Amino acid sequence: MTKAHTEYLTFNTRKRKEMIHITDQVEAIVRRSGIRDGLCFVSPMHITAAVYVNDHESGLIEDISTWLEQLAPENPAYRHHQTGEDNGDAHLKALLLHHETTLPVTDGHLDLGTWQRIFYAEFDGQRPKRLIVKVLGIA
Amino acid sequence: MTKAHTEYLTFNTRKRKEMIHITDQVEAIVRRSGIRDGLCFVSPMHITAAVYVNDHESGLIEDISTWLEQLAPENPAYRHHQTGEDNGDAHLKALLLHHETTLPVTDGHLDLGTWQRIFYAEFDGQRPKRLIVKVLGIA
Amino acid sequence: MTKAHTEYLTFNTRKRKEMIHITDQVEAIVRRSGIRDGLCFVSPMHITAAVYVNDHESGLIEDISTWLEQLAPENPAYRHHQTGEDNGDAHLKALLLHHETTLPVTDGHLDLGTWQRIFYAEFDGQRPKRLIVKVLGIA
Numbered sequence: 001m002t003k004a005h006t007e008y009l010t011f012n013t014r015k016r017k018e019m020i021h022i023t024d025q026v027e028a029i030v031r032r033s034g035i036r037d038g039l040c041f042v043s044p045m046h047i048t049a050a051v052y053v054n055d056h057e058s059g060l061i062e063d064i065s066t067w068l069e070q071l072a073p074e075n076p077a078y079r080h081h082q083t084g085e086d087n088g089d090a091h092l093k094a095l096l097l098h099h100e101t102t103l104p105v106t107d108g109h110l111d112l113g114t115w116q117r118i119f120y121a122e123f124d125g126q127r128p129k130r131l132i133v134k135v136l137g138i139a
Numbered sequence: 140m141t142k143a144h145t146e147y148l149t150f151n152t153r154k155r156k157e158m159i160h161i162t163d164q165v166e167a168i169v170r171r172s173g174i175r176d177g178l179c180f181v182s183p184m185h186i187t188a189a190v191y192v193n194d195h196e197s198g199l200i201e202d203i204s205t206w207l208e209q210l211a212p213e214n215p216a217y218r219h220h221q222t223g224e225d226n227g228d229a230h231l232k233a234l235l236l237h238h239e240t241t242l243p244v245t246d247g248h249l250d251l252g253t254w255q256r257i258f259y260a261e262f263d264g265q266r267p268k269r270l271i272v273k274v275l276g277i278a
Numbered sequence: 279m280t281k282a283h284t285e286y287l288t289f290n291t292r293k294r295k296e297m298i299h300i301t302d303q304v305e306a307i308v309r310r311s312g313i314r315d316g317l318c319f320v321s322p323m324h325i326t327a328a329v330y331v332n333d334h335e336s337g338l339i340e341d342i343s344t345w346l347e348q349l350a351p352e353n354p355a356y357r358h359h360q361t362g363e364d365n366g367d368a369h370l371k372a373l374l375l376h377h378e379t380t381l382p383v384t385d386g387h388l389d390l391g392t393w394q395r396i397f398y399a400e401f402d403g404q405r406p407k408r409l410i411v412k413v414l415g416i417a
Contacts, residue, residue, distance in 0.1 A: 002141040002277055002280040003277075004176035004177055004276060004277055006176070006243070006245055006250070037282035037284070037414075038282055038414055039178070039317070039319055039380075039412065039414055041178055041241055041243055043243070044252070045250075045251065045252030045253075045255060046252050046254070046255070047192070047193045047194050047252070047254050047255055052373060052377075053325070053377050053378075054325045054369055054372070054373060054377075055325050055358075055369065057358060057361060058357075059356070059357030059358045059359075059360050059361060060356075060357070060358040060366065060369055062357045063356045063357050063358050063366055063369070063370070064369070064370065064373065067350065067370050071210060071349060072206065078198070078199075078202045079197075079198030079199070079201045079202050080194075080196060080198045080199040080202050081198075082198050083196060083198060088199065088202055091193055091194065091199055091202070091203070092202070092203065092206050094193070095191060095193060095203065095235075095236060096235070096373075096374070097373060098237050098240075098376050099191075099192050099193075099240075099255075100192075100240060100241060100242075101376075101377075101378060102178075102241055102319055102378060102380055103378075104284070104319055104321070104410055104412045106284055106412070111284070111323075111410060111412075112323065113322070113323030113324050113325070113408065114323075115324070115325050116323060116324070116325055116377075130252065132243055132250060134178065134243045134245070134250075136176075136177055136178055136275070136276060136414070137282060137414060138280055138281075138282055141280040141416055142416075143315035143316055143415060143416055145315070145382070145384055145389070178317070180317055180380055180382055182382070183391070184389075184390065184391030184392075184394060185391050185393070185394070186331070186332045186333050186391070186393050186394055210349060211345065217337070217338075217341045218336075218337035218338070218340045218341050219333075219335060219337045219338040219341050220337075221337050222335060222337060227338065227341055230332055230333065230338055230341070230342070231341070231342065231345050233332070234330060234332060234342065234374075234375060235374070237376050237379075238330075238331050238332075238379075238394075239331075239379060239380060239381075241317075241380055269391065271382055271389060273317065273382045273384075273389075275315075275316055275317055275414070275415060
């Protein structure tokens with residue numbers, strides 16, 4: 001039987017920029033969906049955040065943050081700031097990491113490699129922001 | 140009932156590089172699909188264009204274009220140009236934004252956040268180019 | 279009838295960094311799946327590799343490699359290297375190209391544009407690494 005299952009997560013980060021490990025929460029949603037084989041879509045519903053898959057290692061997470069700041073730096077001169085915003089860099093950082101990811105589900109679990117972990121990358125937080133997880137497949 | 144619905148859009152941009160807002164066209168395809176719950180795949184069928192989700196704000200769109208030009212500049216020295224092409228930068232810009240996106244469909248509509256809008260990012264236009272939209276889910 | 283079909287490919291690259299053309303292998307999996315209409319998910323199960331869609335032209339492949347090295351260079355100073363690793367750049371390169379892609383399947387084939395080809399981008403190879411291909415759709 002084909003099934004779709006959707007849940008929304010809300011995050012309110014303590015720091016403006018923060019990487020939050022969410023593999024366990026996504027895996028729990030896959031379990032609750034009852035879907036055995038299919039795809040799991042994960043995405044923030046915001047334009048200054050991203051989701052990415054990589055290693056859960058604190059040094060690397062710092063490296064990623066430093067690298068994003070180099071490639072998409074904070075800069076008062078962004079044209080977007082003429083609207084009163086000050087988060088131009090957050091939009092660019094989100095584009096760089098891509099705003100969504102799809103993950104495979106096999107035998108009722110996320111079918112990830114040993115070191116693949118899912119992160120919510122927030123670049124303009126400190127307020128409630130939502131993430132959508134939708135599992136589509138065969139129950 | 141599981142259903143798949145596919146449509147192709149054609150664009151012929153006036154400028155060589157252009158960002159085109161396509162949320163309304165994708166939403167109309169979702170509506171015509173009759174699919175209530177599932178995933179909507181959107182992608183150019185070309186290798187010098189991308190699709191991205193972000194804010195529909197003209198200053199930001201200029202910021203994104205400027206930023207892409209900094210990270211993946213036009214440059215006569217690309218090896219690809221030895222084939223007679225002159226669009227090496229367009230390939231790199233397309234890779235940076237990723238050539239496809241998937242979007243969630245809930246209750247028969249794109250399930251996007253308030254400010255999430257879909258853009259077709261063309262980096263070598265001024266000729267007819269196609270985009271595929273495929274909705275897969277439960278009708 | 280809704281169907282999901284999963285296969286795993288293993289690669290052991292000769293060079294540490296290598297781009298491997300895999301369109302034919304993915305198309306063969308789509309054929310074996312028996313799925314006529316749906317989506318095909320492709321992703322390495324590793325965090326130092328990516329998958330991307332672009333031109334199968336050797337000059338461009340060199341341009342992409344050079345460009346990735348500029349934007350995410352090898353550098354002994356990555357904090358990740360304090361764990362004993364030396365592949366910090368490989369993680370960043372993988373993030374830049376995105377670790378997964380989804381592709382449309384129509385009439386039992388990958389529904390790609392004329393020049394769209396699928397590449398496995400390995401940045402820390404010379405050992406067996408796996409890639410998952412999952413096709414979901416209507417048989």
